[in-house]
Amino acid sequence: MxxxxxxxxxxxxxxxxxxxxxxxxxxxxxxxxxxxxxxxxxxxxxxxxxxxxxxxxxxxxxxxxxxxxxxxxxxxxxxxxxxxxxxxxxxxxxxxxxxxxxxxxxxxxxxxxxxxxxxxxxxxxxxxxxxxxxxxxxxxxxxxxxxxxxxxxxxxxxxxxxxxxxxxxxxxxxxxVRTRYALVGVAALGLLLLAGAAAEVTSRRLVRPLRRTADTAGRLSAGDLAARAPEEGPAEVAQVAVELNALAGRIDELLTTERESTADLSHRLRTPLTAVRLGVEALPASERKVELEQHVASLQRTLTQVIRAARRPQREGVHPRADAAAVVRERLEFWTPLAEDQERAVTVDVAGGESWVRSSADDLATTIDALLENVMAHTPEGTPFGLRLVPGPEDVAIEVHDDGPGIPSGAISRGQSDRGSSGLGLDIARSTTEAVGGTIEVGRVDGTTMVRITLPTAGSPQHGADGAAQP
Known part of the structure; x- marks a missing residue:
């Protein structure tokens, strides 16, 4: 057709x-x-x-x-x-x-x-x-x-x-007669133009509120829960806007309730977790005690991350964004002393300038920490590793590679082994990456273990989410 x-x-x-x-x-x-x-x-x-x-x-x-x-x-x-x-x-x-x-x-x-x-x-x-x-x-x-x-x-x-x-x-x-026909033809053409102009005005008045409603739906799907459609236009179109606004309000209420419930539950878990930690510290020194202390510390970090995630919309706004280049440099600076202590050669490839991505700085730092901690904890000392940032027009890729033994297939799924560990580090990286619409891939390239996360780009703080300058 x-x-x-x-x-x-x-x-x-x-x-x-x-x-x-x-x-x-x-x-x-x-x-x-x-x-x-x-x-x-x-x-x-x-x-x-x-x-x-x-x-x-x-x-x-x-x-x-x-x-x-x-x-x-x-x-x-x-x-x-x-x-x-x-x-x-x-x-x-x-x-x-x-x-x-x-x-x-x-x-x-x-x-x-x-x-x-x-x-x-x-x-x-x-x-x-x-x-x-x-x-x-x-x-x-x-x-x-x-x-x-x-x-x-x-x-x-x-x-x-x-x-x-x-x-x-x-x-x-x-x-x-021909002259009269020509005059009538001109009048008919004028009538067609008048009908077209009237239809154009009518269609604009009909389509304009529909477009605004569609724009509102797009903003809602992008995470702007404060977006509301103007309730204007014909009765049927205005009714669509009314229902969309009611749906947005209901979604906001549900998310608020979920965040509050999660934060409340997490706070309630802090007291018994503290008791467990004190109980573990009271145990006699042994390898088992060290192992338990690591598990308790990991659980405490996870609980803190849950609380921070529950409070994130209030803390970071509706559309969080971060300069990936700055975060990568900061986290690399943090891990460099440990790498030097373990005699690891570090390769860094981070271009100058800014690379804004759709993620909060804390979440991106947590993701990079999880990947670098995975390298430090599960590869032999002296194993070289590298960090590379690849900016693009629509997304930004961050690659962490090392010369270790490799990561088993499916290790980024929750609860599966990551080179003998609980798999929590890669799972944290996966969840924080996918929460903002990114992806994570694990594989080996030319004998090197490669973990690649890809995050969608975002405008700088002086621009909107679409890169347009804000007034």
């Missing part, structure tokens, strides 16, 4: 519907309107031709002229009208514009038609009963001929019955 660009949208379809309906109405009205215009053009032409013929007939019936004056009068009349007038005198002379033989034959075929105003049979008198006794003028008669129509009027020329004929030429009529 072929889709015309721009017409697949609601706005395009409203515009197409309005213009289509207007075009259909114009098309349905075109045929009767064309016939009406054609008929009106002939009626107007016959009326003007009749008026010209009547003027000449009245002058002819007065009897106050000679042939030379009458001929000059006809030239003046024909110079002012599109319908030339011809006089066929009672003696057969033809004055004025002249007629073709066929038209002249049609005009003189009167079927016995004659002037008899007063009904006395003498075909004389004007029939008004006064003393002027002007010659009588008959009513106009229309005769159809091959190239148009003739308007004929009988008039008394003083010597008999003369015929005054005005010609209505089809070519002149057609030119007038």
């Amino acid at each position: 072929v889709t015309i660009p721009g017409l697949a949208s609601l706005r395009g379809r409203v515009l197409l519907l309005a213009v289509g309906i207007a075009g259909l109405v114009i098309l349905l009205a075109a045929v009767p309107l064309a016939l009406l215009l054609r008929s009106a053009a002939y009626d107007d032409a016959e009326r003007e031709a009749t008026y010209a013929a009547q003027n000449v007939s009245d002058y002819l019936s007065s009897g106050t002229y000679d042939d030379q004056v009458l001929d000059q009068y006809l030239k003046r009349v024909n110079g002012r009208t599109s319908w030339p007038v011809t006089i066929v005198m009672s003696d057969g002379d033809v004055l004025g514009a002249g007629l073709s033989s066929a038209a002249l034959k049609s005009a003189t075929r009167d079927g016995g038609r004659a002037i008899d105003a007063d009904g006395d049979g003498d075909q004389r008198g004007d029939g008004d009963g006064d003393a002027d006794n002007l010659g009588f003028v008959s009513d106009a008669r229309t005769i159809s001929v091959d190239d148009g129509r003739l308007v004929e009027i009988l008039a008394d020329d003083g010597d008999g019955q003369a015929r005054v004929v005005a010609s209505v030429d089809n070519s002149v009529i057609f030119s007038s």
Whole structure:
């Protein structure tokens, strides 16, 4: 199916519907309107031709002229009208514009038609009963001929019955009809443009609140739970905004309740955890005590992270962001003394400048600490490792690699072994990375263990999430 660009949208379809309906109405009205215009053009032409013929007939019936004056009068009349007038005198002379033989034959075929105003049979008198006794003028008669129509009027020329004929030429009529058709076409085009403009205004008013509602939904999906759609536009569109706002409020309430419940539970666990830690410290020195102390310390760190995660929206805002380059340098500086104590060679590849990612600085630091701690704890001393930051237009990659024995497949899943450990370090890195829409990969490249985390980019604090400058 072929889709015309721009017409697949609601706005395009409203515009197409309005213009289509207007075009259909114009098309349905075109045929009767064309016939009406054609008929009106002939009626107007016959009326003007009749008026010209009547003027000449009245002058002819007065009897106050000679042939030379009458001929000059006809030239003046024909110079002012599109319908030339011809006089066929009672003696057969033809004055004025002249007629073709066929038209002249049609005009003189009167079927016995004659002037008899007063009904006395003498075909004389004007029939008004006064003393002027002007010659009588008959009513106009229309005769159809091959190239148009003739308007004929009988008039008394003083010597008999003369015929005054005005010609209505089809070519002149057609030119007038074409002009009228063109005017109607321009009006139809204006109607289509008006319908399109009205549809454009209507569709804008309809689509604008829908777009704002869609933008609000996008902001909500991006984590901006304070976003609300404007409740405007048609009733149905406004109802969508109302329901979306109610849904956003409900989600905010549920998340708040969840955070509060998690923080409350974590705080409640601190007391028994402290008791466990004190109990472990009271045990006699042994390898078992050291192991228990490590587990308790790990549990305490995890509990602290849970509390911090529960409080993160209030602490860091709705859209946390961090300069990955700065965090990597800071954490590398923290771990460098231990690496030197263990005689490890460290390779660093962090480009200058800023690399902002969609993650809090604490979460990113926790992730890097978990990866570096995994290297320090589970590779032999003296094993070299490296840290590399690869910025990109849409994401930023952080790679930690070492020359150790490698990490088993699936070690980043919770509860599985990570080179003999509980697997908590990689699981922390996985959870914090995936929480912001990132990914984590573990593998070996050319005999080197590689852990690669990829985080989506974000605007700097002076810009919004989309990189646009904030006012």
